[in-house]
Amino acid sequence: MATQTATTVNGTKALKITGGDVKMTGMQSMAEKMWIPFTAMGLMIVIVAFILGIVISGMESDYYSNSKEVRDAAVQGSDIAVDRGTIEAMKQWVPGFKFFGLGLMLGGITFLLATILGNLRLAGGRVQRALGVDQVVIKKPMIANIFPMLMMMGVMVMLAAFIISIVLATIAGDYWDNSIATVLNPATPGGQGDDLLADIGTIKSINAWLTPFKFLGMALLFSGIALALLTIVKVLRFQASRFVEVAQQAGK
Amino acid sequence: MTLQQISQKARGTHRGTNIALLLVLAGMMIEMTAFIIGIALGISYADYWANSQAVRDAASPTNNPGILSQVGTIxxxxxxxxxxxxxxxSMFFSGIAAALYTIVKTMQLRGDAFAASFPIALGIGSGTDADGGNS
Structure with a gap:
């Protein structure tokens, strides 16, 4: 079984691997398997969201083929009111779905960067073994521990935003499946249609922070990607230092 | 570039790393601020939509100026x-670009390190005449 001993290379904390070969870390092995499903699922979701956009477009085209009087007068349960409810509901959850797909794709990219790190680790170990010197790898830097967490948090934020948008979609579907002229417009607080007024208030107020919330999710994912890239920088610099050290030892 | 020069260059943190971290931090702060402003906006929205359409439409600088000011703010x-x-x-994209630029520079340094150290490690040359590159 391989053992790890703490050491330093050119001022950078490192680990000397003895009694075995350098292997990918658990996270890197997992990332190697996960990047394809994440990216593929994300891509499929984004494509499905595009198709749903075409469906919404067709429904809107049908809905607006009616005059304003007819649209506004359409009563609850009528085809026109149901159409409006469906359109408004879809407009709520489809963007959340699309952002979730983007989140999965960015998660896939982060996993791919972790796979690159794993391969750099393996390649470094193999070159050192081939040269007949101790296999020394960089000790996992702090940012290497942070970037997978940021990525997972980003995906979770996107999933939460999607779930919230589904809840909003049900509220929007119920709200718009009413006559605009006789029920929605005359609604008054504490009077007729009070619950409908509360519904539209909820939809508008949640939407006001839901979009920045999705951007916050994107921010977490992009931070994860940036930190993964900076981890690659650290590993490459470490390898440069290590090979210089090997040459210096060989030259003595 | 000599082994000592490469060793010195590879020590510590590249300036590009700090720039990338700063840009990412700035981006995160902007997105957090936007989210907090979004929550405040949500509260304003809830207040505004708590009024009936008749009240909202009738609002003027003399009649219900609060509602008018609210919709103006929103x-x-x-x-x-x-x-x-x-x-x-865009801060994140700039940070990622800075990180990628740093990777390019680090790969040049790594190339210099390989060129200088492998001949010595393999016993086929001095390795001190390695191409300096522009790292």
Whole structure:
């Protein structure tokens, strides 16, 4: 079984691997398997969201083929009111779905960067073994521990935003499946249609922070990607230092 | 470039790393701020929509000026909040670009290190005449 001993290379904390070969870390092995499903699922979701956009477009085209009087007068349960409810509901959850797909794709990219790190680790170990010197790898830097967490948090934020948008979609579907002229417009607080007024208030107020919330999710994912890239920088610099050290030892 | 020079260059943190971290941090702060402003905007929205359509439509500078001011604030804030969120995203893209640039520079340094150290490690040369590159 391989053992790890703490050491330093050119001022950078490192680990000397003895009694075995350098292997990918658990996270890197997992990332190697996960990047394809994440990216593929994300891509499929984004494509499905595009198709749903075409469906919404067709429904809107049908809905607006009616005059304003007819649209506004359409009563609850009528085809026109149901159409409006469906359109408004879809407009709520489809963007959340699309952002979730983007989140999965960015998660896939982060996993791919972790796979690159794993391969750099393996390649470094193999070159050192081939040269007949101790296999020394960089000790996992702090940012290497942070970037997978940021990525997972980003995906979770996107999933939460999607779930919230589904809840909003049900509220929007119920709200718009009413006559605009006789029920929605005359609604008054504490009077007729009070619950409908509360519904539209909820939809508008949640939407006001839901979009920045999705951007916050994107921010977490992009931070994860940036930190993964900076981890690659650290590993490459470490390898440069290590090979210089090997040459210096060989030259003595 | 000599082994000592490469060793010195590889020590510590590249300036590009710090720039990338700063840009990412700035982007994160902008997105957090946009989210907090979004919550405040949500509260304004809830207040505004708690009024009936008749009250909202009848609002004027003399009649219910509060509602008029509320809708003005909502519209005005939304006008800059959307581009503000994209400024945050652009910080991340700049940070990622800085990180990628640093990778390029580090790969050049790594190339120099290989060119200088492998001949010595393999016992086929001095390795001190390695191409300096531009790292």
């Amino acid at each position: 519209t005005a804030v939304e006008a800059w909040l959307v581009p503000f969120k994209f400024v945050g995203l």
